[in-house]
Amino acid sequence: MTEATQTGQRLSLRRRLRATILKRVEGARKKHAWVDHLVRAELRFRQDQVLYLALVVTYRALFLSIVLMLAFLYVLGLVTSVLPGTNEIVIPILSLPTDQDLGAIVNQTFTRSSGAVMDVLGVLTLLFSATYTAKAMRQGTENILRADRARRIKTFDPRNLVVGVFIAAVVLLSWLLVLSTAIRRAAVAEIVGLSSPEAVNVAKGLVIVATWLLIACVVFAALRLADREHRSQTIAVGSAVFAAFVVAANFVLIYSYIAALVDPDTSGSVVVVLTILAWVNIVVRGLFYTQCWIAESRPKVEAQEASDVPQGQLTA
Numbered sequence: 001m002t003e004a005t006q007t008g009q010r011l012s013l014r015r016r017l018r019a020t021i022l023k024r025v026e027g028a029r030k031k032h033a034w035v036d037h038l039v040r041a042e043l044r045f046r047q048d049q050v051l052y053l054a055l056v057v058t059y060r061a062l063f064l065s066i067v068l069m070l071a072f073l074y075v076l077g078l079v080t081s082v083l084p085g086t087n088e089i090v091i092p093i094l095s096l097p098t099d100q101d102l103g104a105i106v107n108q109t110f111t112r113s114s115g116a117v118m119d120v121l122g123v124l125t126l127l128f129s130a131t132y133t134a135k136a137m138r139q140g141t142e143n144i145l146r147a148d149r150a151r152r153i154k155t156f157d158p159r160n161l162v163v164g165v166f167i168a169a170v171v172l173l174s175w176l177l178v179l180s181t182a183i184r185r186a187a188v189a190e191i192v193g194l195s196s197p198e199a200v201n202v203a204k205g206l207v208i209v210a211t212w213l214l215i216a217c218v219v220f221a222a223l224r225l226a227d228r229e230h231r232s233q234t235i236a237v238g239s240a241v242f243a244a245f246v247v248a249a250n251f252v253l254i255y256s257y258i259a260a261l262v263d264p265d266t267s268g269s270v271v272v273v274l275t276i277l278a279w280v281n282i283v284v285r286g287l288f289y290t291q292c293w294i295a296e297s298r299p300k301v302e303a304q305e306a307s308d309v310p311q312g313q314l315t316a
Contacts, residue, residue: 041293044144050288053140057284058277060136064129064164065276068172069257075176076258077106083187090184091255105262130164131155137284138163144291145227170218177211178250180204182258208247216243223291229299242290246283253279 029036045051080089080102089102135153138160142150153160185200220239224232253275260271 037293037296040296041289044292044296045289050140050144050292051285053136053143054281054284054288057133057136057140058281060129061133061280061284062277063125064133064168065171065280066273067126067129068168068175069272069276071172072175072179072257073106073109076179079179079183080106083183089179089182089258091182091258102258102262109261127161130168131160132164134160134162134164134167137167137287140288141223141226141291144288145223145295170214174211174215174246174250175254177207177214178247178254181207182254211250212240212243212247214243215246216240219243219287219290223294227294230294230297231299234294234297238290238294242286245286249279249283249286 025035025039029039076089083089132155135155135157139150139153142153181204216236216239219242220236223235223239227235256275257272260275
């Protein structure tokens with residue numbers, strides 16, 4: 001059998017597999033309204049230049065995210081200096097040798113990195129990055145949720161800087177809350193005064209729930225201000241699911257970041273930058289997909305009209 005024949009067979013198999021999947025998806029769309037809703041949101045996400053908008057936000061937010069990670073590194077250094085032991089940060093993907101001091105590694109990394117970022121030019125770049133990131137995010141939200149009457153967001157609108165700084169503060173706070181759950185139970189018990197490991201586990205669970213509520217409330221408030229047409233319940237569901245997704249992504253980011261700091265066999269700085277880039281990319285895509293899902297739901301006016309129609313007329 002020639003190589004061309006094998007290639008043709010593989011392509012034919014892929015086409016049949018694709019056709020089978022599409023057929024099953026179409027069947028599921030006809031049977032289940034929620035599947036149809038997800039598919040319509042996916043089509044809107046891919047066909048209305050939302051992917052391009054997400055890409056714009058991603059590359060504009062990259063420097064902002066790196067600076068936020070530098071701030072996270074500074075706080076991590078403070079935390080390690082306060083904790084009673086040497087290595088009290090525990091993550092599942094890393095086993096830190098006793099002869100390595102995590103606090104010393106963090107402080108060295110911060111000292112080496114801060115000089116390259118936090119100078120006068122770095123601060124100005126940070127402000128511009130926050131402004132342009134917020135502008136791109138607000139414009140994307142306008143184009144998705146108000147497609148037929150989206151207004152143009154001006155670059156030097158003072159609200160862009162305020163929104164950018166606020167987003168940065170919420171993101172940094174969510175990272176720090178995730179970090180608090182990685183502190184060893186014995187250290188938490190000694191600092192807080194909790195006597196039992198079970199109480200520490202409950203406290204960490206409450207921190208995770210608080211992080212989820214923080215992100216969900218911020219996203220809900222922002223989308224509710226941008227979109228008055230769709231029902232609050234729909235926006236709340238989308239915000240809650242997106243917040244859970246971000247919390248999970250935060251755990252992956254923080255664990256990967258700490259592991260890259262202490263692993264001498266990896267190019268730490270490269271891993272950190274690529275991890276941050278991946279985090280920004282998937283979070284922004286998740287946010288815009290959530291907005292597409294909301295935009296594809298029935299506006300509250302239509303929902304109210306449907307609920308006002310007698311049941312007999314609906315089934316006639």
